[in-house]
Amino acid sequence: MEKRMKRGILLWVIAIIFGFSAVPAVAADFPVKPVTFIVPWAPGGATDVSLRVLAETTSKYLGQPVVAENKAGGGGTVGPATMVATAKPDGYMVSQIPITVFRYPYMMKATWDPLKDFTYIIHLTGYTFGVVVRKDAPWKTWDEFVAYAKSNPGKVTYATPGAGTSLHVTMEMFARKHGIKWIQVPMKGTAESVAAVLGGHVVAAADASGWAPQVDAGELRLLVTWGNQRTKKYPNVPTLKELGYGIVSNSPFGIAGVKGTDPKIVKTLHDAFKKGMEDPAYQKILEKFDMEPFYKNSEDYAKYVKELCEEEKENMEKMGLKKD
Amino acid sequence: MKKRDIISSLFWMAMGIGICSGGYGLDLGTLHDPGSGFMFFWVGIIMIGLSLGIFIRAMKETAVAGELKILWTGIRWKKVVSILVALLLYAYVFVPLGFILSTILLLIFLFKAVEPQRWSWAILGAIISTLAAYGVFHLWLRSPLPKGFLGIG
Amino acid sequence: MELLNYLGIGFSVALQPVNLFYCFVGVFIGTLVGVLPGIGPVGAMSLLLPTTFKATPEAAIIMLAGIYYGAMYGGSTTSILVNIPGEAASVVTCLDGYQMAQQGRAGPALGIAAFGSFIAGTLSILGLMLLAPPLSKFALRFGPPEYFTLMVLGLTILIYLAHGSMSKALVMAAFGIILGLVGLDSINARPRFTFGKMELIDGVGLVPVVMGLFGVSEVLLNIEQVVRRNVLKTRVKGLLPTVKDWRDSTGPIARGSLLGFFLGILPGGGAVISSFISYAVEKRISKHPERFGTGAIEGVAGPESANNAATGGAFIPLMTLGIPPNVIMAMLLGAFMIHGVTPGPLMMKQNPGIFWGVIVSMYIGNIMLLILNLPLITIWVQVLKVPYKILFPLILLFCLIGVYSVNNVVFDIYIMLIFGIMGYLMKKFGYEGAPLVLAFVLGPLMENNLRKSLIISQGDFSIFFVRPLAAASLILALFLLISPLIPGLGKKRKVIPKEEVL
Structure with a gap:
């Protein structure tokens, strides 16, 4: 008996010592407690790092902590899908919405409807995609690389962060257009892709700017980027567009809550995230990953989503990936 | 262990069959690009084989009377x-x-x-x-x- | 001499009072979350990451790294005391550690775990310092085929993990692989065996499975016995390892450190796999393999050293290539980036202060951990003096809240209970949990790499034989499989009939 008391008291004391850091919830209006911010990717990539910084800068303006939580899987759809299935429309759970959320429903049976299940809050930015090869690869330019792939069907393997991601879809669209047969090797993220190229297990990697450190160190060669214009960081690397291939891909993304969220709450969140976006710390991290801010307010974002969904539907039809 | 092994091996056999058929339904793919069900199917087959082995060996054992009861008597x-x-x-x-x-x-x-x-x-x-x-x-x-x-x- | 220079830089950074303080906070929190089930280093680090934004990059990384290796220290405590593995890496520690505690030797078990961790931690930091660049090149040679064959090799060590029937152990392994594959297909994001349950989309959680299989089932087995637990009132014999314990443990600690360090460099579950392999190795070369599973101190010393050495190894790909080999290193990568430091090939040149400061701080952190953990042993063994009727509700509470706190879903509690029942029945029917856990960890990696290999080779299986590292793994696996059959080469596995154990 005595022992139990002692143990209980000990635990209780520990609880009191550490309890002081608790945040009392007093404010009457939204928000009165921390907001959970779902990051639907494994920790460590460009998305994760930049969104963590955004969560931190936004906390300053929201008056409550914004807590980033990783829920990775399914090309970034598991997080939003889980939110739709579980969250209440009270604004205390929001998620990054990667483009796969609009794409998967046209590829397979999905548990969510991008046009009905979300309340879109704010649009943030897009990625810088590019294709890298190892420093000792024989191709100095994208055209040389493509020429090789064309004359050696099935010889070129390339890593992507997953099947159905924009990287995969764009590479296959390109291949279809130009009569190339190359092989996608789906990895789980940038880290795996970069390691596979460095180790020579795949020939190339198509990925978001997580390859930047290795490119800077001269271990990898960046052949091409997929943006509208050349990147600030690598002004010597051409874009697919200027090479005459007519492809621009950057997978723009924003933040959404679940459907039926009170417009007032949406406005509070939007205003806080907007200020968080303008914070120099966030701007700096975007620069690091060569990502361009691409702000849209709640209404414009919702409209934009309709366009994106149409686009995805068409693309999937074109590629023959659409579900019956 | 005779009766216990028979029971447990039948359980795993059923499980293996379930996994196999589930894997088959998930698309086995080709050797060039193994599908979602590839691993399930083959591991399921292995499971069936193993439980069959346990089953056969158990059948050869001599039965101990009241073996199952012992498991639950004298305990709370x-x-x-x-x-x-x-x-x-x-x-x-x-x-x-x-x-x-x-x-x-x-x-x-x-x-x-x-x-x-x-x-x-x-x-x-x-x-x-x-x-x-x-x-x-x-x-x-x-x-x-x-x-x-x-x-x- | 260059190295001495760098060490000088490192010490001048790590010994700054502010950094010492952050180091201590890190290892302290690490020990705590290591002991608490459920909330692991990942949870604690993401929780504390924001608080480091205002600190200098050195201080932030030193603290976060401290949480990581500190948690590995603490991880063995609940395994030894109450058979609850807080994470997969300490499942093996349950096998002999819990038995030791049952015999009143919790003190030596915890002690050897702490000393082994300290020695292994220190050795792996030495390795990190001296061997980082060449080893990072070596790690890159592991592509999908090499991983697949390594996983096959990992599975063959089941032979040494199982006590009872081999075919039962293999059935458990097969089940473990399947269990690990439930959820979205890692290649094409297709739901597999999710039975329409949203919660299964993410797969079955490792923590609920191991806590159910080991922690909950053990409580159930104890409760049904009227007398069994009273035996435990045997005196707690000694708090520290004896001279004999030390003699038995020196070899395992050394081998475990080596294994852990090298396997830690490779992506995936380096710490988990190395702890299992270390256990297998010790059992394989032991003169008395039959003692394993009944409280052999080698079975604690080896695996505990291995999973701590793995933490040092894991830093190598991150610091030299900028490639994080596991989730925790990915989080550290994020922390570096937030503080404006880019880990990778240029880091040693661009930020020598941080690079060497962090490494040296790990030396200091390891010493702090030893000083912190040894006195704790006296407190921990008191737990075993609590009467079981009072202890078991607290153990269950510990499991319930720990499991819930990982993902905050009630579903995980159900999973834990299901596996608690399963573990209970498994014991009655003569099955063991360890092979299931090993296969559960290896399964997804195995499948993913098998499929990637076949995609790369376009269906040609020779990819596993023509690449030297892959072939070497397969040959070693084959040798392990047949060596017990060749007289004179290996000792025959001793099968202990389960009836006698029950």
Whole structure:
């Protein structure tokens, strides 16, 4: 008996010592407690790092902590899908919405409807995609690389962060257009892709700017980027567009809550995230990953989503990936 | 072990068959690009083979009378069942009742269930342990425990 | 001499009072979350990451790294005391550690775990310092085929993990692989065996499975016995390892450190796999393999050293290539980036202060951990003096809240209970949990790499034989499989009939 008391008291004391850091919830209006911010990717990539910084800068303006939580899987759809299935429309759970959320429903049976299940809050930015090869690869330019792939069907393997991601879809669209047969090797993220190229297990990697450190160190060669214009960081690397291939891909993304969220709450969140976006710390991290801010307010974002969904539907039809 | 092995091997065999058919339904793919069901199917086959092995060996063994009964005699299996039921119930009411209330109730039951203690001790112990756990996990580590209809927390 | 220079830089950074303080906070929190089930280093680090934004990059990384290796220290405590593995890496520690505690030798078990961790931690930091660049090149040679064959090799060590029937152990392994594959297909995001349950989309959680299989089932087995637990009132014999314990443990610690360090460099579950392999190795070369599973101190010393050495190894790909080999290193990568430091090939040149400061701080952190953990042993063994009727509700509470706090879903509690029941029945029917856990960890990696290999080779299986590292793994696996059959080469596995154990 005595022992139990002692143990209980000990635990209780520990609880009191550490309890002081608790945040009392007093404010009457939204928000009165921390907001959970779902990051639907494994920790460590460009998305994760930049969104963590955004969560931190936004906390300053929201008056409550914004807590980033990783829920990775399914090309970034598991997080939003889980939110739709579980969250209440009270604004205390929001998620990054990667483009796969609009794409998967046209590829397979999905548990969510991008046009009905979300309340879109704010649009943030897009990625810088590019294709890298190892420093000792024989191709100095994208055209040389493509020429090789064309004359050696099935010889070129390339890593992507997953099947159905924009990287995969764009590479296959390109291949279809130009009569190339190359092989996608789906990895789980940038880290795996970069390691596979460095180790020579795949020939190339198509990925978001997580390859930047290795490119800077001269271990990898960046052949091409997929943006509208050349990147600030690598002004010597051409874009697919200027090479005459007519492809621009950057997978723009924003933040959404679940459907039926009170417009007032949406406005509070939007205003806080907007200020968080303008914070120099966030701007700096975007620069690091060569990502361009691409702000849209709640209404414009919702409209934009309709366009994106149409686009995805068409693309999937074109590629023959659409579900019956 | 004869009877036990027969029972368990049949269980795993059924499981293996289920996994195999599930894997088959998931698309085996080709060797060039193995599909989602590839691994399930083959591991399922291996499982069936292994359980068949256990089954055959068990059939060769000589039976021991009352082998299954021994497993459950002389022990307090009713206590085990009651605790399991309590735990399942706990999981069921965890969110609606909230962490604090449901945990106090569970602990009181557990303190009383196996070797009954005095009510006062059980209740006090339950409250103290629950609050301590709440302090460490919720207040300090910020683990979002459910508040329940009382809205405590 | 260059190295001495760098060490000088490192010490001048790590010994700054502010950094010492952050180091201590890190290892302290690490020990705590290591002991608490459920909330692991990942949870604690993401929780504390924001608080480091205002600190200098050195201080932030030193603290976060401290949480990581500190948690590995603490991880063995609940395994030894109450058979609850807080994470997969300490499942093996349950096998002999819990038995030791049952015999009143919790003190030596915890002690050897702490000393082994300290020695292994220190050795792996030495390795990190001296061997980082060449080893990072070596790690890159592991592509999908090499991983697949390594996983096959990992599975063959089951032979040494199982006590009873081999075919039962293999059935458990097969089941473990399947269990690990439930959820979205890692290649095409197709739901597999999710039975329409949203919660299964993410797969079955490792923590609920191991805590159910080991922690909950052990409680159930104890409760049904009227007398069994009273035996435990045997005196706690000694708090520290004896001279004999030390003699038995020196070899395992050394081998475990080596294994852990090298396997830690490779992506995936380096710490988990190395702890399992270390156990297998010790059992394989032991003169008394039958003692394993009944409280052999080698079975604690080896695996505990291995999983701590793995933490040092894991830093190599991150710091030299910028490639995080596991989730925790990915989080550290994020922390570096937030503070404006880019880990990778240029880091040693661009930020020598941080690079060497962090490494040296790990030396200091390891010493702090030893000083912190040894006195704790006296407190921990007191737990075993608590009467079981009072202890078991607290153990269950510990499991319930720990499991819930990982993902905050009630579903995980159900999973834990299901596996608690399963573990209970498994014991009755003569099955063991360890092979299931090993296969559960290896399964997804195995499948993913098998499929990637076949995609790369376009269906040609020779990819596993023509690449030297892959072939070497397969040959070693084959040798392990047949060596017990060749007289004179290996000792025959001793099968202990389960009836006697029960």
